Structure formats: C-alpha cells, structure tokens
Amino acid sequence: MGDGNATGVRRTALTSADLAAVEARLAATDELLARAYPGDDGSRQPLHTVYVPADRYAPELPAVWGRAALAAADSVGGLEALAEAVGLDAEIAASVVPRVREKLEREPIEDLRIDFEDGYGGRGDDVEDADAVLTAKRVAAAVGAGLAPPFIGIRFKSFEASTRARGIRTLELFIAELMEHGLPDGLTLTLPKVSTIAQVEAMADVAAALERAHGLPDGRLRFEVQVETPQLILDAQGRSPVARLPHAAPGRITGLHFGTYDYSASLQIAARYQSMAHPAADLAKGVMQLAVAGTGIRLSDGSTNILPVGDRGVEAWRLHARLVRRSLERGFHQGWDLHAHQLPTRFLATYAFYREGYPEASARLRSYLDRTAGSVLDEPATARALAGFVLRGVRCGAIAPGEVAADARLDESALVSLAHPRAVVA
Template sequence: MIKYQSDLASELTTTLSTLEAASERFAARHPGEPASRQPVHVVYGGAHLFSRNSAAKLGELALRSLDSYAPDPFTFARALGLPGSSELTSDEAAAKSLYITDPDALRRDDPNTWLAIAVYDRVRGKLETEPVEDFRLDFEDGYGNRPDDEEDATAVGAAQEVAAGMSAGTLPPFCGIRIKPLEGALLVRSLRTLDLFVSTVVRATGALPNNFVVTLPKISVPEQVTTLVRAFEVLERRHGLAPGSMKLELMIELAHGLYDERGQLLLPQLLTAAEGRCVAAHFGTYDFTASYGVTAAHQRMDHPACDFALDLMKAAFAETGVFLSDGATNVMPVPLHRGGDLTSEQTRDNRAAVHAAWHLCHRHIRRSLTRGYYQGWDLHPAQLPIRYAACYAFFLESFEPAAKRLRNFIDQAAKATLVGDVFDDAATGQGLLNYFLRALGCGAVSLEEIEVTGLTEAELQMRSFVQILAGRRVS
C-alpha cells in the first residue's frame, strides 16, 4: 500500500483557524436540548383574575368537566378519538377489573382498551395532583387596555397573590407574566407594569418564583427584546437579584415580523438580542393568521400559514436550547345550554358540543406533537384533560417498541443495531432518550415503567446518551 502524506493543512493555517473560530461560535449558539423540564402547556389567564389558588381551582373545574361529560375511560376515548377508540371492548367492567388485577395482560391482549383506561387513569391523577404546569398572568389580550390606576392596582394585587402562592406552595412549577407590547403608547405602560409586579413580589418574598418568565408579545424589531433585557438589568440591580436571572419568552405572532427590511430572517436576531435570557418562543396562532390576511372563519391552528411560521421557528431555534410552543384551540368545550333543569335533548346537545370541542382540541394537540411541538396553550379548564390525554396517548402508544429499541441500543454500547425493520444510529440513541425524558416529564410514564429500557434513575438524570454510555464503559 502506498502511503500518502499531505501538507495541505499546513498551508491553510489561517483558513483553518477561521474555520475553528466559526465552528466554536456555532457550537456556542447551538448547545442542544436543555436539560431542564419543559411544561406541556401554558395556561393564559387575565392577571386580574389570578389568585394564589388558581391552579387548584382550574384542576377542580377540569375534573368537574370530565365527570360531567366523560365519567368513564371509554366515553372519554371515543369523544377524543384516541387511537383504537373504535375497537374498544364491549365488556367494560371486565376490562376495568383486569386493568387493576393484571394490567400487563390487558395491555398484551387488548392494547386499545388498555390505552383508553391508562390514559383516563393518568389524566385524573394529574388533575388531582398537578393540574397546571405553567401559568401566565396576562396583562395583554386577556386583560385589555384599562386606566393606568386600574392596571397599577392589578399589577400590585396579582403580584401579592403570587407572593402568597410562593409562601403557601400553591403556584404551578412554572409561571410568569405577559406584558403589553413594547411599542407606541403601550411602551411606558408595559414597563411600569413589569416594574410594579416584580418589585412587589421581590419585596414580599426576597425572590421571584421558580421558573419565572416574562413574555414579550407583538415583536417586530430586535430592539424591543434589547429594551426588555436592559429593563431586566435595572430590576436585578435594584432588587439584588442575580445578574442574568430574569428570563424572557418571545411571542412570534406577526407575519411582518418574520423578516427584517433586508429580507433576512428576524428570529435569529431576536435570540441574539435576548443575550442569553431567552428560554422559549411561543407561536400566537390568531394574531399571526390575522396579520397574514386570513379571514376570521379560517383562523385555525392547522392553517397552512401557521405551518409556514412554525417551520421557520423550528429551523431558527433548532438546537439553541429554546423551548418552542404552539398556540391554542379557540373553540371552547362549554355546554350550549345552562341551568339545572335541562331537557334530555338539551343535555344531549351539551354533551355533543363539549365532545366536538374536545375532539378538535385533541386533533390539534396531536398534530403539534407529531410536528415536534411539545407545548401549547390552554385557555379553558375543560381543555386541561385533553392536553394531558393527548400527551399521554402520544407517548404510551409507542412506548414498548421505543423501549425495546433503546435497550438494545444501549446494550450494544452505541453500535448500530437492527430491531425489526428500524435501524438506529448514534443520533437516534439521543432521540430515543429524549422521547423517554419527555414521556417522564409530562407524566405519561413513571420511573418504574422506564426501567424496562435498562436505564437507571441516575442515568436518566444525565439526559445525555453519550454520557450514559461513557459511564457504563467506566463501570
């Protein structure tokens, strides 16, 4: 064999140094998926309506809706259109009994029925223990434009309720506020609300809530993001908060805010302007479609205009560590007729209306999940059961084959392996791990169930496929 030695690289020293610097910048901007938990939703509610017990109250209302319109797993599954819901067993009592005594047998022999019961059981458990994962006190669309003294009072009052919730331990694991846009006549008002809210909370508790974030809407230029960052710096200095501790969330909701005047995509510029403080980017379905020229009758989550914007967001924020969120279904699952003395026809109408809204909501959420959007908005407590049901079904229905693939992959110590007709490579290993981390994070599965993959709790906490394999090689 002829050995060939090249000194080409030695003649490209300057070029290679430039390449190395560019690669380092790219790696710094694209650190990959964050290790922190991403909530599966954010509930938006007017700041004037928030109380320290809002999360618990929403959970109670969600359970009431579930009990009223789907008191059993089979009704629920059929209303949503869960996978296999048209093939459920007719012997519901026997299936429920088997789910309790031998769930593995039911899962093996009748996976559709098992899925319906498992989803319903886990949804109820979630609503009873942690009904809301993320809550945004809204000073924008959900609050409106009010006299300054009224918004001042709301900002202080809402902050006092948040502080009380911090002390009582009743806040959701994630929370924040949405301020008004930083533009025109609203600019000063928005900054004042931010100041009053943050100052009130910190003076009462000495800190902001865990995972606190400020949502910036209607962004049209990077300078709006820069302004919010500068405001954060002032508030941090004033109240002794750690530098960089205040985080922001971008709202992508203007068609004319996707590109700048030079035709360059604006989204990466917004991330740069955030100076490391951006933790999420949320899509505003209805403001965006309105700005896109879509008429009200056709403003919906699955409109092609939304797909265009969501794809741009995926590309712009890929591997940057920024969590992405889709929007909300705006058809509320509420009854048509009110009152306690309803006719049988009115009762049927109510049930049909709620089930239709549930089905639409489930379809929208599932579509978001398949597009890689693992978070969305919820606007009504009766949407909460659907949010969790969609997430749980999405992960549970493919749990067993994914677990088998991951276990085989790990056992082979990162060597490619073939399971059935699916070929895994190293990148897929991390993808499979991310699947289980998201399934665990949203409550679809438990640590005990994930043991089937061969992973330990300590390994899961690493959140890195490469680190898991390195640890196993050492041991």
C-alpha cells in the same frame, strides 16, 4: 517500502502547518457553535401554558381548574367516556385515564401566565398598578403555600409605542414586589406582539436594568417572545428576523410562542378559518423551528378558541385533542390552554402520544445501548431523540420512571445525559 515507518503506521502528507491553518480557519466557526448553539439544557419544559386575566388570578386557581376539568369530564360520563369520544384506542385509554385523573388532581396546570395584555385590556394606570402589586403578592403566597405551578409569571403589555411604558411599569412593579418575597425558580416572563429585533433588544436592556436595580445575577430575568406578527417572520428586506433573535439577545430568550389569532388576522385570514392548523400558521412555525434549532430556545404552539362548553362540548374536545396531537407530532411539545375544560384533552392526547410511542422507543434505546441488532439501526442523533421523547413522557407523568428503569435500564439523569449530552446533570 517507503510508505510506512518503523511502527507500521502509514505516514500522512499534511504537515503541522497545514493542520494549524485548518484550525485557524475554523476557530470562528467553533466559537459560534459553542456560543450560539449550545443545545437544550435538559431542564423540564411544560406541556402547556394556561392564560388567565390578571384580575382573576388567585393562589387556589390551579386546584379550582383541576376540579372543574374533572367535573366537565364527568358531565359526559367521565374520563373514560371522554377518551373514547376523542378517539383514543381502548388499550391506550385504559393506561392513560388513571394517569390523567391523578395529574388533574395533583398538577392540573404546569405553566401559568397571568395576563396583563389581551386578556386584561386597558383599565387605567391606578388599577393596573394595584393589580400588578397584588398579583405578585398572590404569586409569592402561592409559592410559599406550595400551590403554585412549577412555572408561573406574567405577560405584560407589548413594546409597541402605545403600550410600551405601561408594559414596562407593570413588569417593574411585579418584579419589585416579588423581590420582597424572593423570585420563584420557575418565574417566566412573556413579551407579546414582537415585530422587530429592536423590541427584543430593548426587553433585554430592561431585564438587565432590573437585575442591576435589585442586585440580581446577570441573566436571572429571561423571557419568552411571542411570534404574533408577520414582520417577525419576514421583514421588509426579505430576511427572517426571528432567526436573528437568539443572537440579538443571547441567553435572554427562553422560548418562542406562536400567537394563532393575532398572526392569522395580520394575514387577513377570515376569522372562521383562523387555526393552529392553517397552512399559514404551519409556515410561520416551520420558520420558528429552523430559527431556534440547536440554540436551546423552546417552542410553543398557540391555542384554539373553540372551547369545550355548552352543546358543542364534545366536538370542541375532539378538535382540541386533534390539535394537541398534531402539534406534538410536528415537534411542538407545548401549547396554550385558555379554559379549564381544555385540560382533560390536553393530558389525554399528550399521554396517549407518549404511551403509544413508548414501547418502540424504549426497545430501540435498549438495543442502541446494548449495541444489539434490532429492527432499526439507530444513529446517535436518533438515540438522542428517543431519549428525549421518553424523558418528556416521564416528566409529564405519562411514563413511570420505574418502567424506563426496567425496560431500558435508564434513570432520569441518564436520560438527560443521553438526550442532551452538553447539559449539566444535577
């Protein structure tokens, strides 16, 4: 009596004014979450970025690297023997090796960065001007001939005082020449050695100015930020500038890439112990993960300079495979490769990671979608993670779309919708 209405629904005590006050209080929060934390857009992220000095780039380079990678594996008995040498389970190796061979023949490089920074050095303005224009011509030729990787671009010199003008000039010449042929869809630009938010803001200003100069739509020129200095992790006031980057240049930053050796050297870590697996590196990368969570900005781990060449090749392959796997387990789905011989272990380790996890992930997805009781009770957030895992495996070639259709009754667009609910599915 008195605690309900004619329909039997219990009356609530809060008035419309109370509810309006809540809405008013949280309006700014709603706007912040929608603007600054849109989530991943569901597009493809490459497994790796290959760095080559600008003067060594040619349109045929990916195919050359793919052949060199297979030849290197053949030198130790083939991909099968290499898979065994780096510790892959025999059953997983049998599934992975044919896929890796096909990958190295079809798409050995997913993302190529033509380097005008550390890998290129200082060669004088006339030489670098000519190389910037020539590189753009070669990129355009590669795209036109179907030889370019899905993602390609340049790393220009940093915005530190000594190299700023040179870096901007190289970028401007490269973009201007590319505009003569059309910008590639997968164009990627990299800003190295960032120490302050102001450098990123300046890069955003440069990108906007280039867009205006060439009649490009606002936001067309986006860029990666390389995290290579401790000042970007912790500044003089004890704050974390890297956490403020997404909000300082909204919509401009595509990724944060960890620079293993510059960062380690800045902390006075002896060269012998500089590594992607050093605790100091893990601390920085943990901060990076927190900084970009929910922003849609992707992460990339760094590289190992221990190359699989010479008498210690197998040892270096084991190290590389272990580091690739370690990064994947820690949520870094991309890394750097510096040599063609690193490609076999990049793909062996990555494909094994996805093949090993796929049976459980697909079964849990099926149970979640069918709302049936499995061995694990997954929440929506975990279902998104499961779908994201499978989606990455499909896009890199480790998992066939037909497998997912049969096992989980999902095609790629459905995986994107489940993994990234706020993404627009083409």
